[in-house]
Amino acid sequence: MSTEATQVTQAPARRRVSPRRRGQVVRAVQYAVLAAVVLVVAVLADWSQIRRAFFDAEVAAAQFPRVLTVALVNTVSYTLLGFAFGLVLGLVLALMRLSSVGPYRWLATLYIEFFRGLPALLVFVAIGTGVPLAFPGTFLNRYVIVMLALGLVGAAYIAETLRAGIEAVPKGQVEAARSLGMSQSRAMVSIVIPQAFRVVLPPLTNEVVMLTKDSSLAYLLGSTLAQQELAQFGRQALTEYRSLTPVLVAGSCYLIITIPLGFLARRLEQRTGRAR
Amino acid sequence: MPSPRSTASTLALGLAAALALSACGGGEEAATSESGVPLVQAGTLVTCTHLPYEPFQFQEGGEIVGFDVDVVDAIAEDLGVEQEIVDTPFETIQSGEDLNAGKCDLAAAGMTINDVREENLDFSDPYFEATQALIAPAGSGYTSLDDLAGLSLGIQAGTTGAEYAQENATEAELVTFEDLGLLLTAVQSGQVDAAINDNSVLYDFAADNDDVEVTAEFETGEAYGIGVKTDNTELLEAVNASLARIQEDGTYDEIYEEWFGTTPTS
Numbered sequence: 001m002s003t004e005a006t007q008v009t010q011a012p013a014r015r016r017v018s019p020r021r022r023g024q025v026v027r028a029v030q031y032a033v034l035a036a037v038v039l040v041v042a043v044l045a046d047w048s049q050i051r052r053a054f055f056d057a058e059v060a061a062a063q064f065p066r067v068l069t070v071a072l073v074n075t076v077s078y079t080l081l082g083f084a085f086g087l088v089l090g091l092v093l094a095l096m097r098l099s100s101v102g103p104y105r106w107l108a109t110l111y112i113e114f115f116r117g118l119p120a121l122l123v124f125v126a127i128g129t130g131v132p133l134a135f136p137g138t139f140l141n142r143y144v145i146v147m148l149a150l151g152l153v154g155a156a157y158i159a160e161t162l163r164a165g166i167e168a169v170p171k172g173q174v175e176a177a178r179s180l181g182m183s184q185s186r187a188m189v190s191i192v193i194p195q196a197f198r199v200v201l202p203p204l205t206n207e208v209v210m211l212t213k214d215s216s217l218a219y220l221l222g223s224t225l226a227q228q229e230l231a232q233f234g235r236q237a238l239t240e241y242r243s244l245t246p247v248l249v250a251g252s253c254y255l256i257i258t259i260p261l262g263f264l265a266r267r268l269e270q271r272t273g274r275a276r
Numbered sequence: 277m278p279s280p281r282s283t284a285s286t287l288a289l290g291l292a293a294a295l296a297l298s299a300c301g302g303g304e305e306a307a308t309s310e311s312g313v314p315l316v317q318a319g320t321l322v323t324c325t326h327l328p329y330e331p332f333q334f335q336e337g338g339e340i341v342g343f344d345v346d347v348v349d350a351i352a353e354d355l356g357v358e359q360e361i362v363d364t365p366f367e368t369i370q371s372g373e374d375l376n377a378g379k380c381d382l383a384a385a386g387m388t389i390n391d392v393r394e395e396n397l398d399f400s401d402p403y404f405e406a407t408q409a410l411i412a413p414a415g416s417g418y419t420s421l422d423d424l425a426g427l428s429l430g431i432q433a434g435t436t437g438a439e440y441a442q443e444n445a446t447e448a449e450l451v452t453f454e455d456l457g458l459l460l461t462a463v464q465s466g467q468v469d470a471a472i473n474d475n476s477v478l479y480d481f482a483a484d485n486d487d488v489e490v491t492a493e494f495e496t497g498e499a500y501g502i503g504v505k506t507d508n509t510e511l512l513e514a515v516n517a518s519l520a521r522i523q524e525d526g527t528y529d530e531i532y533e534e535w536f537g538t539t540p541t542s
Contacts (some may be wrong), residue, residue: 066338109449129368132377221366222379236335239457
C-alpha cells in the first residue's frame, strides 16, 4: 500500500537526456549546418570568376590613391557636415518636444515622424532639386545641399536620442540644483545637459555610422570628380574596369570608419554603465 | 518663476533663430562669360551629364573624357571659359530640373531631342545622329523585340530606348537600371536576356566585349542635342554658333574620328 501511494504521488520516472548531453547535441547540429553551408558555397561557386570579379590586385592598386584622397575624404566630410547640422537641429527639436508650448511639441513630433518614416533617398531627391528651385538665383554650394539633406534625416533620429537622454536624468537632480538656488536654465545647462550628454554619446556614435552610410546618397545631387564619395567612386570604377574589385575597395574604406566607431560606441556604453 | 518646460521653449526658440539666421547665406550674383552670356559660376561652363555613357562621356584614369566632352570643350573655348562636368542622375537632367535648379549651364549627355523633353528645356541644333539598338549575349539569336516575348529586357531609366521598349516590347518583362554600366553588366551576367539603348554606345561596348553582340537596330531617326534652361536664349545662341563653327572648320570631324574611328557619313 505504502509503495503504491508513493508511486501515485511521484511523477512517473522518464529517461531524461542530461542537460550536458543535450548541449552537446545542439552544438553538433549547429556545426553541421555551418559545415554544410560552407561546403555548398565552396562546391557551387565559380571561384575563378569570383577571384576575377572581386579580387583583381591590379584593379585594386589602380584605385589608390584617389579612393583615399578624394572618395574617403569626401565621405568623411559629408558625414561630419551632416552630423553637425543634424546635431544642432536635433537639439532644437528635442527641446521643442519637451516644450510647454503645444504647437512646438506638435511641430517637433510631426517633423520627427515625417523624416523617420521616409527613405533617405527620397529626402535627398527632394532637397537636392527642391531647395535650389525654391530659392532661385542663389547658386547653392553642393556641400551645403548635402549637409542639409543628410542633416535633416539625421536630426529626426538625433532629436529622439537627445530627448531620451534629457528625460533619463533623474528629476531629483533638477530639484537638488534648484534647492541650491540655481535658476532653472542654469540647472539645465550645468546639471542636466552634461549628464544627458554622457547617456546619449553611444547612440550618437551609432548615428554617425548611419550617416556615413547614408552619405552615399550624395550621388543623387550631382558631383564633379573631385566631389565623388566612396560609393559613387566604386560604382564609376566598376564600369571603367568591368570588375567589382573597386566596390570591394570602397566597401573596405567604409569599414575603416564604421567598425572603429561601433567599437567606440560599445566602449562608451560600458563606461556609462560603470559610472551609474 | 520659470518652469522647466518654459526654459526648454526659450532655448528652442533661441536655437531656432540662430539656425534660421545661419541658413540665410548670401547667394552669388549672376556670373557671366567674356561675351556676356550668363553662367551659373564665373569662369566655368558647368555641364550636367550622367556617367557612364561610353564613348560620349565616361571616366578614364581620374578624368571624364568622351565625344560630348570634346564638343562642349569647343563651346567653352568660344566662350573663353573652362568646362566643369557634374555627374547627376539622368532623370533629373532630361526633366529639366537640374538646369532650372542652377546646377549647371547646359546638359550634354548623349541626349536625344524629343517633344517631351522640349517642354522642360531648350535644345540646341542636333549634333549627332542616333538610333536605338538591341544588345544580347553572343549567339542568343534575339534579333527583334518579338523574340523577347516572355523574356526580360533591360532598359535605362529616363531614356528614349526605355520609352521605345515600353511601346514596342509589350510582351517582354522590362527591367529598369539606373545607368548604362549597370545595364550592360546585367546583360553580361545574364540578369536580363537583352537590353535596349542607343546604337553607338552598344556598338562601342560590343567591340570591347566578345560575349555580347548588337543584334538589331530600330530606325527611330533620333538626333542628340545639347540642353539649356528654357528661355536661356543667349547661351543657346552661343552653343549653336559653336556647333556651326566646329562643323565648318573640321573640328567636329576630328572629334568624331577620335571616338568612332570613322568619319561621319552626313
